[in-house]
Amino acid sequence: MAQVPNLDNAPINLKSLRDQSLKELITILKNIRGKKCLVIDPKLGGSLSLIVQSSLLKEHGAELRHLNAEPVQTDCTKVVYLVRAQLELMKFICSHIHNDISKGIQREYFVYFVPRRAVVCEKILEEEKVHHLLTIGEYPLYLIPLDEDVLSFELDVAHKEYLVDGDTTSLWHIAKALHKLEFSFGVIPNVRAKGKASVRVADILNRMQLEEPVNTSEMGVPEINTIILLDREVDMITPMCSQLTYEGLLDEFLGINNGAVELDASIMGVQQEGKKIKVPLNSSDKLFKEIRDQNFEVVVQVLRQKATSMKQDYSEMQTTTQTVSELKDFVKKLNSLPEMTRHINLAQHLTTFTSKPSFLGRLDMEQTLVEAESYDICFEYIEEMIHKQEPLINVLRLLVLFSITNSGLPKKNFDYLRRELLHSYGFEHIATLNNLEKSGLLKKQETKSNWITIKRALQLIVEDIDTANPNDISYVFSGYAPLSIRLVQHAIRSGWRPIEEILKLLPGPHSDIKRGGFSSSPSLDTLNGSLHGSDKVVDGRRSLVLVVFIGGVTSAEISALRFLSGQEGMAYDIIVATTNIINGSTLTETFVEKLG
Amino acid sequence: LLWKESWELSKNPMATKGSPLHGPRIKLIEKSQHLFAETKEYVFESKAAEEHAKLLRMQHELEVTTKQAIFVDSSISDTIRTCIVLGNHRAAAKVKTEFKVSEKRWYWLKVFALATIRDWDALEKF
Numbered sequence: 001m002a003q004v005p006n007l008d009n010a011p012i013n014l015k016s017l018r019d020q021s022l023k024e025l026i027t028i029l030k031n032i033r034g035k036k037c038l039v040i041d042p043k044l045g046g047s048l049s050l051i052v053q054s055s056l057l058k059e060h061g062a063e064l065r066h067l068n069a070e071p072v073q074t075d076c077t078k079v080v081y082l083v084r085a086q087l088e089l090m091k092f093i094c095s096h097i098h099n100d101i102s103k104g105i106q107r108e109y110f111v112y113f114v115p116r117r118a119v120v121c122e123k124i125l126e127e128e129k130v131h132h133l134l135t136i137g138e139y140p141l142y143l144i145p146l147d148e149d150v151l152s153f154e155l156d157v158a159h160k161e162y163l164v165d166g167d168t169t170s171l172w173h174i175a176k177a178l179h180k181l182e183f184s185f186g187v188i189p190n191v192r193a194k195g196k197a198s199v200r201v202a203d204i205l206n207r208m209q210l211e212e213p214v215n216t217s218e219m220g221v222p223e224i225n226t227i228i229l230l231d232r233e234v235d236m237i238t239p240m241c242s243q244l245t246y247e248g249l250l251d252e253f254l255g256i257n258n259g260a261v262e263l264d265a266s267i268m269g270v271q272q273e274g275k276k277i278k279v280p281l282n283s284s285d286k287l288f289k290e291i292r293d294q295n296f297e298v299v300v301q302v303l304r305q306k307a308t309s310m311k312q313d314y315s316e317m318q319t320t321t322q323t324v325s326e327l328k329d330f331v332k333k334l335n336s337l338p339e340m341t342r343h344i345n346l347a348q349h350l351t352t353f354t355s356k357p358s359f360l361g362r363l364d365m366e367q368t369l370v371e372a373e374s375y376d377i378c379f380e381y382i383e384e385m386i387h388k389q390e391p392l393i394n395v396l397r398l399l400v401l402f403s404i405t406n407s408g409l410p411k412k413n414f415d416y417l418r419r420e421l422l423h424s425y426g427f428e429h430i431a432t433l434n435n436l437e438k439s440g441l442l443k444k445q446e447t448k449s450n451w452i453t454i455k456r457a458l459q460l461i462v463e464d465i466d467t468a469n470p471n472d473i474s475y476v477f478s479g480y481a482p483l484s485i486r487l488v489q490h491a492i493r494s495g496w497r498p499i500e501e502i503l504k505l506l507p508g509p510h511s512d513i514k515r516g517g518f519s520s521s522p523s524l525d526t527l528n529g530s531l532h533g534s535d536k537v538v539d540g541r542r543s544l545v546l547v548v549f550i551g552g553v554t555s556a557e558i559s560a561l562r563f564l565s566g567q568e569g570m571a572y573d574i575i576v577a578t579t580n581i582i583n584g585s586t587l588t589e590t591f592v593e594k595l596g
Numbered sequence: 597l598l599w600k601e602s603w604e605l606s607k608n609p610m611a612t613k614g615s616p617l618h619g620p621r622i623k624l625i626e627k628s629q630h631l632f633a634e635t636k637e638y639v640f641e642s643k644a645a646e647e648h649a650k651l652l653r654m655q656h657e658l659e660v661t662t663k664q665a666i667f668v669d670s671s672i673s674d675t676i677r678t679c680i681v682l683g684n685h686r687a688a689a690k691v692k693t694e695f696k697v698s699e700k701r702w703y704w705l706k707v708f709a710l711a712t713i714r715d716w717d718a719l720e721k722f
Contacts, residue, residue, distance in 0.1 A: 387705075389673055424673040426674075
């Protein structure tokens, strides 16, 4: 199965979006005649694999290479670099060119920046005296469909850049991407934002509409009705908890990259020693589509059921005589066999992790932390983790949870835990602690905690959940309803107005803007922005809500949103756009300073 | 305030670019310690820098006495564990008192270290 996801069932035409990106890439390649060597930024390589199959690139006469410090080995006289505007990548390019010059090789060089060029990068090229040898262009790739209902801006470190370094480039990138969407699907009439970055993005988006308006009269009814922007900063609790959906767990333990996991071939039942294979995971896989969003407990049952029913069919096959149509049905069922085997293998591999006592202990602890009622137990647990020198990332995840649910730690505990951390893991981690502190994830207690109020008001802890037949989004964490998704739920149902008091307790400002054909002046008081019935699209398609996460989103949260849009009485389809897909560990890692 | 920040950063890259010749490194860390100490806000950072310098000194000594270059740049806990694994209990105890390692942490470290070398007898006694 291909890694490029099938987008036919998407609620809006994402396929056209992808095709456009593909066309632009091919145009770039066509414009450079003859054979060429395409050197791709490794990070982009993953993203591109969601757009184009490498065979297609080869058809256009491109040899593929990954960009690294090693000089490019190729016979081609034309070298095309496809890179993000990152300084260290520029250095690679310079060293490649210097290397060629010193060997007396003459080549033509092309550098395409994704999604746009940056002055700093060109400056480096100039300083290294290679600028005049290059043809520079841009490949405006802002948004990549990861799946039928998920879009990614592919901005991995945006969150940290914004919070710690105060770099707002990514916000412009997001607004630009959204504005590009509006060119295809019409101006989005309702914009709701919560969090500093989100409000900024909403502002930039408005300005872009003024400077370079999308023609509203031509487009007809906008396909996207509402956009909800949410800063990751608003809810740092959710990503720090272990996800319990199938897809979430796969990501926690195996790491999903660009819609695929890579693991040892032996796990998938292939007898090849030490070889890695890639297993694509997206909605083109029907079985995966069915089980990805479910709680893992249920997934195991579902798989078992399917396997037994198949076995039964098989034994019936051998005993009785069949009509042709029955045979046909059976063969059809057999077709799903590879998918079955794939997921049974994966699930089995996952249980080796989930059945460990250490994992269960951590889950318990997360629950206790989120409930925020027994401070001392949490403190001692984390202290012991540090003393046992458990993996730093795991410790930091819990520590961040601990700090946020208490609005920071009392100074004495704060200093004590920091000191123990440095002692156990080394003094170089002081930079990491500094990053966490700057972004407010780990701090000294200054005010009384308001977490309990938030928790109660939004009903974040739900008792008696039925993971098999969930009636609330809290099933994704077996009892904790993700704060971020609760906010989205309220925003869709009634706008920000009724929950304003709670919003004020969370970091960052919020805004609610109506725009487009109705009125261009932003106002906070559009209570009739509530989305009931009236603005349903006539042609039978449900209207759309686009939820944008600035700073990343976890698979479990996406699952919860899918659950919401599948609820009865829900008049909207939901699609998600995010800077990237995260889990607690990858998110925390961005804050860990790597020095030297 | 701004230059405080920049000092903090300048300290760290230097501290971990770790050459075995860390004479100048220790000096640099000590310098940052004094800079941190100039304002009240950075007491914690200043303390940390002081301890870091002290740790590097001790690790250097240990490397000289044991003739094994495995100490520098490991954390305090790691240093203690290494000492116990090598059977050098006196050095371990010294590091412990020097950095006021709490009993709780000390026991964990000792148990882990003794388990690593399968010194079950000592573990039993302990």
